[in-house]
Amino acid sequence: MPLFEYECRSCNQPFETLVTSRTTEAVRCPKCDSADVGRLLALPTAKVAEGGAATNCRGDGPPCGASWCGRKG
DSSP states (O other): OOEEEEEETTTOOEEEEEOOTTOOSOOOOTTTOOSOEEEOOOOOOOOOOTTSOOOSOSSSSOOOOOTTOOOOO
């Protein structure tokens, strides 16, 4: 499924949303409901090996800074 990353130009909130060929509504920011959003460039995801997620949040370096990462500096 095509999951795209966007950033709101009004409130600078990054977010992800599912966009398909059947999606007819404009993508809107979930924080401020603005339609002034820009799609971010995303890299393809790597296949995750059994036993853990593919992140750089192993605990042996600085946190990755991803919005979903619970590890803080």
